[in-house]
Amino acid sequence: MNDKELTRSLGNCLDQLAAGEAIAACLAQHPEQAAELAPLLAMAVELGSLRGYGLSEAARRRAHARLLRAEVDRNSRDVTHGWRFGSLAVSRLAAGLALVFACVVLTTGMVAASQPGDLAYPVRTFVERAPVLLQATAEAKATVELRIADRRLADLETHLATKGEIAPAAIEALLAGDRAAAGRADELTQTERLLAASRVAAHAVALTNLARSAQQPLAEATLQAAAVEAESLAQHLERGSESEDTPSPTDAGPTEPPAAPAIGVPPASVTPIPESQAPEASTSAPLPTSGQPTRRNEMLSATPVPGRRATALAQTATAPIPTDTPQPSPVNTATNGPDTPVPGRRATALAQTATAPATVATDTPQPAPVNTSTSRPDTPVPGRRATALAQTATAPAPAATDTPEPSPVHTPAGGPDTPVPGRRATVLAQTATPAAAKSAGSSAVGTPLAP
């Protein structure tokens, strides 16, 4: 007999017992398995005694009471837990916001207080250029760019003063601002360009001064190179103004444009020039040469303090200029003369700058104090753009006496026909020293200066 048959027989017997039959009756149906089924059925009957057990009413009431208390406690806990969870969530949110705020404040503070050499300094230079994007006009953009460049210059000066080393990032940011301003030269008016040029030139002067004070040759060279580039940018701005006002060759002729007389070469009779120098006047004035430098170059080279703007200009001017460049034809000089600069040539611009103010200097009965100071080119000049510009505007006064007398063609025709150099000088002078400029402008032709 196997287990399966016994299991089946047990199942049948248990069903019969559940139906109310007696054990003996079940065993009688399975006589061959009775010996094995009997104890199993007896155990099943004993287990059936469990049915007689049940909870008393007292136990039920106690259980109900306990469950009720537990349910109330749970509900109150849920409320408290919900409140606590909500409070915790709010607290976490507030803490997170506070953390974010603190991070923002700290980061902003770090960035704002960063100096050249700090990790956050590039971020600062980048962020501080953001206001440029908010400006609508080119003038405003250029103004902001230059203001930012001023900050970079201040950073550079501070860094150099405190740590004794240059900050390439600041230099690059400074030049970037100047480049951006110069890049908008075409969109600016003449006055705006000249103002921007004066600021960029001031950067060049400051960089030159810093180069002089630099302890290391590499730093000096870097700063000097930056100064040269800044000066070049300033000249770009200045040339932009000149090229805008420069009449085209077809326009420039013996006839005098209405704007030309504003700032022009005075009549020959006004400026007594030694006869012996007359032949050189028409040839040396437009283009400087090494042998016969322009008045501007003379002035700059005569300036004893290197590192000033004049020095930078001299360096810039002398480098690209061919020394043996022939002079323009007398006709050109006479008709267009300084009014026709060599495009892209520093020498021509400088020549124009140097030549034109001669009128101012010579026409002025009583030279302004600036004239007096610039009449002594050996006097050290403070490294300020204003002074340098004034110097630029008025320096040729004493040089005018050294300048050979312009050719007759040049003097009367070129005078009113050369508005740009004179205007530039006057405006720059106006920017630098209004009093001197005023006197210069009024003494030149008596025409009010254009704004």
Place this chain on the structure above:
Amino acid sequence: MFAAIDDAQVLSVMPACQRGDAGAVARLYDLYADRIYRYVLARTGDQQAAEDLTADVFLRVVQHVQRFKLDSSRPAASVSAWLYRIAGNLVTDYHRARSRRQVVSIEAETPFALAVPDPSQQAERREALERLSGALEKLTEDQRLVVIRKFGDGMSNAQVAAWLGKTEGAVEALQHRALRTLCRLLGAKHGGT
């Protein structure tokens, strides 16, 4: 035989229990308390402990009912299985705690026990229950559940099979082995009959 608890009864109670309805928990207790009580009594052999543990089972239900996931395909079976699992854990804890300390039964001195008209009959009955519960503890959980649900609650093999998720043949085999083990453990008395 006790009336089986159908799915509709469970579905009318459990959602309310999960919402924190104290009355629903009381109804759930009324539905399952006797079955749980017999299971606990069969394993402990102590009526007072079985009553307390039965109440504890439903206290656990109160604590955890919100996290219980009702099987919508067989709600009654899932709730019942959950309750028996809680009861089994509490009984295990009860036996573990009881084995650590010297237990002095004071049941004979309780007013409830004294109220029984025939103390000797009560003692004999208690002794038989303790022996049975001791033997039941030697079974596997499936064997124990089969014999308790079948002989204690009067369920058929089909009901037990459905409740455990097994076949009727498996349930018959489990009950056969369980009865044979109990006979061997309880030995002399049943072997002689």
